[in-house]
Amino acid sequence: MxxxxxxxxxxxxxxxxxxxxxxxxxxxxxxxxxxxxxxxxxxxxxxxxxxxxxxxxxxxxxxxxxxxxxxxxxxxxxxxxxxxxxxxxxxxxxxxxxxxLNLRNRAGFTALMKAAKRGATSLALLLLQHGAELEVASQRGGHTALTLAVSNKRPKTVDQLLDFGASLTHRTASGKTAEDIAYDQRSSAEPGERSKCDRIYRALLDEREHREEVKRDTGLSNDVLNGQYKVIEIIGKGTFGCAFVAQNLRCQDAKAVVKVMRPQPNRRTIEIQRDGIHEAKIMLMADHPQVVRIMQYLKVEKNFCIVMEFCEFGDLDAWINGLDRKHKKFPVDTVIRWFLQLLLGLDYLHGNKIIHRDIKPKNIFLKQDATAKIGDFGFARRLLGEGDYASTVAGTLMYMCPEIMSNLNGTLTATVDVPVEGYDSKCDVWSLGCTLFEMSTMRLPFDPNKLKEQVCGDSPLPRLPKEYPIELDTLLTSMLARERKKRASCSQLLDSQLARDRLQDMKVNGCADDLRFLQSNAHLVKHCAGITSKKTAAATRTRGCIHRLMEAVDSVLNNRQPPAISPNYNLQDDSISDTVPDSIIEALAERVKWSGFPLEQVYRRSVVNLGSDVPPEERRKDYARFTDDMEACEQLETLVVCEMTRQ
Known part of the structure; x- marks a missing residue:
């Protein structure tokens, strides 16, 4: 041929x-x-x-x-x-x-910019997941993918680009940001296009508020880490920094927990990084189903971040608090199964010479399949061998074993850097015993006001409720033995008849009952099982005051009853029901409709100015950047004052 x-x-x-x-x-x-x-x-x-x-x-x-x-x-x-x-x-x-994928044509357009312009959401997502650059600007018009999506009224693509961290501050050749373009479009939109323009504009405002919140809470300048992890919701803040749930942008529907360790006034950045690397290395050594898995660690700006697997049902401490408020308890069999799972995880760690040193409900996490995992290795240490002992005070007081607490003074603070007596992995066994008691009773094992006396003295040890098997109560007693040498090890506890029988039962019957219990009570627990996206998290946050005012004005323009307005209005707060003076809203609505009064810009500035006690003449100069209509500005200030005094 x-x-x-x-x-x-x-x-x-x-x-x-x-x-x-x-x-x-x-x-x-x-x-x-x-x-x-x-x-x-x-x-x-x-x-x-x-x-x-x-x-x-x-x-x-x-x-x-x-x-x-x-x-x-x-x-x-x-x-x-x-x-x-x-x-x-x-x-x-x-x-x-x-x-x-980032090559540009002669006009300076990349494949992502073309997808954004067309509103091709599936293609845009494909390019973003393969690492397409977001901030490339075209030679014609100076547009980025985001400004193109906004200009062409592509709301779904705008959402995608924002989720991947597209810049809100980039200005086109005409000097406009994406928010400016959206505002102009909203002001001049035809009736059929108005809802689409509103959606884009409010998405940009929501994203800006979200990023400001993330920066305030985490110290990070961007809400997307390493181009991959998008902040969804802050779930914990402390002296070390914070932790948040993140969406893995390169893998749809996959989430992670990111722990951010921030520099402290009394600690150098290099010390923070050293501690973070130590914690990450310990977690990398621990590969077990009952240990929270580390995915990666990275340095972002001056912060050290550890990315870990996401445990959908949150931590055990939140469950104890949530159930206790409703006078509920965990089912007996659920407590036993979780206890044995944690025992397996601890036995694995101890077999690899790792001691956790901070076992407590706050550091126990529940997965989507209702299994329990050990997490937060900030205090963990690896022993060198059989004769090696840890020798520094570490852990949480309520769960601290006698050999550590005995080296604390009357105010329960460290009197020396190195305790007289070292300690080993059995410190974790004591802490797990305290955790078992708390899971069973919803109470702390010892009186916080007599903590050292009860832990180190000879007062009676805590006992489990009568509904629990006597064999488990016996195991608890062996875990809370005050003398370290008499305290049981994890392997000894797992060798008990109760543990062998129950572990065999778990292999056969699984944890379906535990899952049903968690699902039916998840509404009682904060940061649990309901986090689906940044948009869902935003729905429970305080809603922006500008949105409420826009809705009120739109209602008047469309001859509907204006809703309540509040700068701090919360969707879950049913107590806010008053309406602001209708006459003022109607007057502002007329100005927006007939003279194009810049409602959003002036409202934002008035909230800032009035909240900072800026003098009237300075406020008028500020508003003059946007409008000459000072009467409307004063009416708007009246609304702001009305709302501020009502809070």
Whole structure:
């Protein structure tokens, strides 16, 4: 069979005739053949037409130049496939190791910018997950992917780009940010486009508020870490820094918990990093189903971050507090199963010479399958061998074993840096015993006001409630033995008849009952099982005052009853029901409608100015940057004062 002619090869690429093209390539044809005008290659023609099989055959050729720009406008095959909406072709090209997804055409547009302009959400997500750059600006107009999506009224694509951390401060060649563009569009939108413009504008405002909150709580300048982890919700704050749930942007529906260790006034950054690396290395050594898994650790700005697996049902301490408020308790069998799971995890750690040193309900986490895991290794230490002991005070007082607490003075503070007597892994056994008692009774094992006396003295030890097996109560007694040598080890506890029988039962019957209990009571617990996205988290946060005012004005313009307005209005707060003076809202609505009064800008400035006691003349100068209508500004200030005094 004779080799197809050049024209036949070009026609095969244009029409998707993979068989004819293969004949051409097998006969030694040029994989980078251009058409008669010299503008387009075979790959360009196939990509534009969405002919996946032809693209596959061409990319198999080792000499195929995937990133070759067209002679017409400099588009690559990837840009062409995105412009034409051919997702399968784009996906195949992205999988090629030599494909550069951030190449720009002659106008400075990347494949992501083309996807954003078209509103091609699936293609945009594909490019973002493969690492497309967000802040590349076009030569024509100085647009980024976000400003293009806003300009072309693509709300879903705007949401995607914001989730991946697109900059809100970039200005186009005309000096406008994405928020400015959205505001202009909202002001001039036709009735059929108004809801779409509103959605985009409010998404940008929500995102700005969210990022300001993240910066305030975490010290991070961006709410996307390492281009991969998007902050959803802060779940813990302390002296070390904070912890938050994050969305893994490169893997849909996957979440993680990120612990951020921030520099402290009395500690150098290098010390924070040293402690963070130590904790991360300990976690990397621990590979067990009952130990929280570390995913990676990284340095972000001056902060050290540890990324860990997400435990959907939160921590045990939150469950104890949530259930206790409703006078509920854990089922007996659930407590026993969790206790044995934690015992397995501790036994694994101790077998690898790792002592946790801070076992307590706050550091026990519950997974989606209702299993318990040990987490937070900030105090953990690895012993060197059989004769090695830890010798520094560490842990939480209520769960601290006698050999550590005996070295604290009457005010329960460390009197020396090194205790007289060292301690080993049995300190964790004591702490787990205290945790078992708390799980069983919803009470602390010792009186906080007589803590050292009860822990180190000879007062009776805590006992489990009568509904628990006597064998488990016996195990608790052996775990709370005040003399370290008499205290049981994890392996001894696991060798008990109760542990062997119950572990065998768990293998056969699983934890379905525990899961049903958690699911039916999850509403009682904060940061538990209901976190689905940043948007869900935002719904429980304080809603921006500007949104409430916009809704009120829109209601008047559409002849509806205006809703209540409050700068600190919370969707869960039913006590706020008053409406602000209708006459003022109506007057402002008329100004917005007929003279284009810049409601949002002036409202934001008035909240800041009045909250900071800025003098009237300075406030008027500030408002004059946006409008000459000082009467409307005063009316707006009246609303703000009304709301501030009502809080």
């Amino acid at each position: 004779s080799r197809p002619t050049l024209d036949q090869a070009l026609e095969a690429a244009r029409t998707g005739n993979a068989e004819k093209l293969c004949q051409y390539l097998d006969a030694g044809g040029d994989a980078n053949l251009r058409d008669g005008s010299g503008q387009l290659t075979l790959l360009h023609l196939a990509a534009m037409g969405g002919h996946l099989q032809v693209v596959v055959e061409l990319t198999r050729c080792s000499d195929c130049r995937i990133n070759e720009p067209s002679g017409r406008n400099g588009d690559t095959a990837l840009i062409m496939s995105v412009k034409s909406g051919h997702e399968a072709v784009a996906k195949h090209l992205l999988l090629q190791s030599s494909c550069d």
